[in-house]
Amino acid sequence: MTRFLLVMPPLTGHVNPAAGIAAELTARGHQVAWTGTESVLRPLLGPRAEVLGTGTRAFRAQGGHGLAALRSLWEGFIVPYARFTTKPLDAIVRDYRPDVLLVDQHTPAGALVAHRHGLPWASFAPGAMELGRPYRALPQVEAWMTGLLRGLWERAKLPEREYLDPRFSPALVLATTGPALTGRAAPPEHALVGPVLAARPHDETFPWERLRPGRRRVLVTMGTLAGELGADFLARTVRALELCGEDVQPVFAAPRELLPELPASAVAVDRAPVLELMARGELDAVLCHGGMNTVGEALAHGLPLVTAPIRHDQPFVAAQLTAAGAGLRVPFARVTPERLADALRSVLDSTDHRERAVQVGRELLAGGGARAAADRLEALGRAGLTAAAGSVPTPP
Structure with missing residues (x-):
């Protein structure tokens, strides 16, 4: 049995796919614990x-577009959340004594603490922002x-000579995507496992x-849309x-106060x-913001999409989806109802969009999902135990 500690941000789209991996590890007899904001994690993970x-x-609430959104994300959430959680996370690692940490790319404190304690850790990438390097043409932004x-x-207070980018574990990066949505082949330490389609509780309240x-x-x-901006798009x-036409029935997942009549x-x-x-099989298409989870889940079920990306990795994912022929992209702020x-x-x-959605979905599912992720994490755990015993570890 291996003890895994999952370090996740208080973001539903990051926790849900990680939960599928955690369930697979638990089913294999491993011990799994989570760390982060309990008020967010508990309702998503159950008692x-x-x-x-x-x-x-x-x-601070995230907002803006392009570089303004990037600055808002990093200065308003990633950096302050890392500062806030590093000390309690260090204490948790000392008390729980995990063998392996799975660290979301938006929670770099997990990588810092793992490095301090000499523990093996894997990066978790439920989005494409860091994998696709959308700002590689802007070296000043990457330097920032x-x-x-x-x-x-x-x-x-970690040694400068040992610095490594805490978003990327040198041993393993688990990404819930595939080459069709990243636009390039993955490095050897990257495992593109595709969407994690873990069972979620049946919703008795949904008006089936x-x-x-x-x-x-x-x-x-x-x-999560920003106030009037979201309301305006939903009205359109x-x-x-x-x-x-009357043969199309919409299903809206949005706060009721943002929706018009x-x-x-x-x-x-x-x-x-x-x-x-x-x-x-209740859906025929999806309209979304281009988030990796929704896009991957839709394609895994052979559903074509229309994306209206807002910020962060969404434009990148939307562009890859369109290039793959499995959907279309429209401008979030400017698209007219007619367009x-x-x-x-x-x-x-x-039929072309649907056929490509089915094909791309098959390619994503070939990544292996939760089972493949658990295989790689188990291998990382075995390598860590070997290293602890004084032998040279074998990379997963």
Whole structure:
């Protein structure tokens, strides 16, 4: 048995795929604990998960586009969250004594603490921001990001000569994507395992009875949107779906206060059982912001997409999806209802988009999902135990 510690940020899109990997490790007889913001982790993981809380504090809401969004993410969340969690995480590692840490790329404190204690650790990449290096053409931006990470390393009082980028474990980087959505082959230490389609609790509150037979259904899920900006896009989306015709039934996963008056056929919930809807064959297309999880899950179920990327890695994922022929991209801030309706009708009516979605989905699923991730983590654990016994470790 190996003791794994999962270091995750308080972000649903990061926790959900990690939960599938944790379930696979647990099923194999390993001990798994989580650390992070317990008030966020507990509702997502359920009462039986072992959660070692690092405390709770408020962080600035993320916003903006492009470089402004990048600055907001790093200076408003990643860096302050790392500073806030490093000390409690160090104590948790001393008490729990894990054999291996799985560290989300947005929680660099986990890598710093693992390095301090000489523990093997793997990076977890549920998005494409760090894998695709979308800012490689802007060396000043990359230098700025490196400076922030070096600042965290110095603050943790780790030796300068030992510095390594805490986003990338030299032993293993687990990514819930595949070559079709990264645009390049992965380095040897990267394991592109594809989407993790772990079972989630059945949603008894979802109005399944309102899904009308014989309709083509579009799921609209845009993640956490920013106030009026989100409301404006959703208003245009409602009109676009009306233009698609009466045979198209929308399913909105969005806060009700952001939605305008909806047609009688529309279904609206704060949070939809996305995987269950897909697995039941209740959907024909997805409109989303281009987040890696939603895109990967849709493709795994052969569903074409229309993406309206907002920030961070979303434009990169949307561009790769379009290049793969499995969907279309529209401008979030400027798309008109008419243009959005054209894009939705195209993915609903075109067999080409659907066939490419099926093919790309098969390629992603070939990565092995949770089973492949668990295999690599087990190998990393064995290498760590070998090293601890005084032998030379074999990379996974």
